[in-house]
Amino acid sequence: MDLQNNFFYIVIQNRYYKLENNEDNYHLEKVFTKEEMLEIIEDHNVRNDFNVRYFIVITNDETFLNKYLFTINLDEFKMLCGVENYNEKNIRINNDYFFKFDEEVFTYFKKILNDEIISATMLWTCETYFPEYGDVIENFEGWIENKQFSYFKTPGRYRKTMNDDRVFSFKDYKMGNLELFKKLVNINILEIETDKHPSINWEWRNGLLRYYDKISSTRLYISDELLKALKYDNDINFKIQTKLDKNHYLEYYVIEIEIPVKYNRDNDYEKDSDNENNSQYDKYNGAYGFDDDTIDSAFEGDPENYWNID
Incomplete structure (x- = not known):
């Protein structure tokens, strides 16, 4: 991306309010136009929820940087992520008053900046235990790309109507x-x-x-x-x-x-089955879902011959 001739707007939300333990729950997303960015800011201002959802915008648009306290430039974001190669002359903020990020967040930010993806999201799953007390276990499953959006409008080819602006x-x-x-x-x-x-x-x-x-x-x-x-x-x-x-x-x-569950030698279903039934899959461990006799007769004793079927 040519930063000298193109404005970019990348939003970072920390949606930690969705988690019981207030763990970081980042969502990064590109906003494509200045007009869309202004609409998003106006909507947030109307709902006055900046204290509920941590929200910043990284941009090179000086009009935004000079007007909104929640906007920072690329060098300031690098500083907050602990990235060393930033230009100190462009730093206008005191990092003691901003949340810190890490280089993993910056890695996904770069992919969005370079137009490789539109969004990146931390995926958390919740598992309930002791339901009578409402206790849950929260597990971080990793980052997902281009799966969740807060702002990206439905592309025209997938809209149900011409005015579908969801x-x-x-x-x-x-x-x-x-x-x-x-x-x-x-x-x-x-x-x-x-x-x-x-x-x-x-x-x-x-x-x-x-x-x-x-x-x-x-x-x-x-x-x-x-x-x-x-x-x-x-x-x-x-x-x-x-x-x-x-x-x-x-x-x-x-x-x-996808190997059927009944052929997975480590699952409880097969452990509970009788030894005679298990013996049908001892030789090749149920490769590709076939029993030993099928592999011996149809594939000449080599499960990999399954891929050479005409």
């Missing part, structure tokens, strides 16, 4: 199968390269087969090996990742086969 949200699919793929991209992907769909929008992209659906404006990525596995067994479940690309298109990446 903040963008979408379902973060983590599991998928043939029926879900049909729903997401409006086609049976097993019909690729068949007489029924000879000119389907399918191509190789970064080592993966990619299909673009013009109806839903979404993309599906799957490897040739996993596609062959699906042709062999239409009922297979997959792990998938839902992503938003830099041009704000939804993408679904098929990652790997």
Whole structure:
């Protein structure tokens, strides 16, 4: 980004009020225009909730820096994050009066500044124990990118109406199968390269087969090996990742086969089953969901031959 010719506005919220223990719960997000940033500031001022949600804006817009106490420049943010290579001449604040961050926060800030992502959020999960006392355990699961938004408006291709001005949200699919793929991209992907769909929008992209659906404006990525596995067994479940690309298109990446729970040698279900049933999976540990006899007869004793099915 050319900082000399382009204004940038990146908001940082600390949403610690959502947590019982007041742990840091950061959300960083890009605001695309000056007009949008002014609307956000006005909305916060009307609700007067700056003391409830810690909120600062990092920007290079001098009109904002000179007017709003909650705005800081890039060098000031570097100082607050403990990043050493900042220009002391640009420091206007006393860091004793600001919250401190760390370099991990600055890492995600840079990705937003460089237009790699729009938002980054700390993901916390809560697990209830002793419900009668309302006690919960809070676990930090890591950072997620482009999954949660406070300001980013729904892209035109995903709006239900022309005036749909809502903040963008979408379902973060983590599991998928043939029926879900049909729903997401409006086609049976097993019909690729068949007489029924000879000119389907399918191509190789970064080592993966990619299909673009013009109806839903979404993309599906799957490897040739996993596609062959699906042709062999239409009922297979997959792990998938839902992503938003830099041009704000939804993408679904098929990652790997989801092994059924009954074949997981470490789960309680199998531990409680009888020894005779367990012996069916002793030799290959239930690889890819198949018993020992199937692997010996169908795959010549090598589970990896599963990927060479035509």
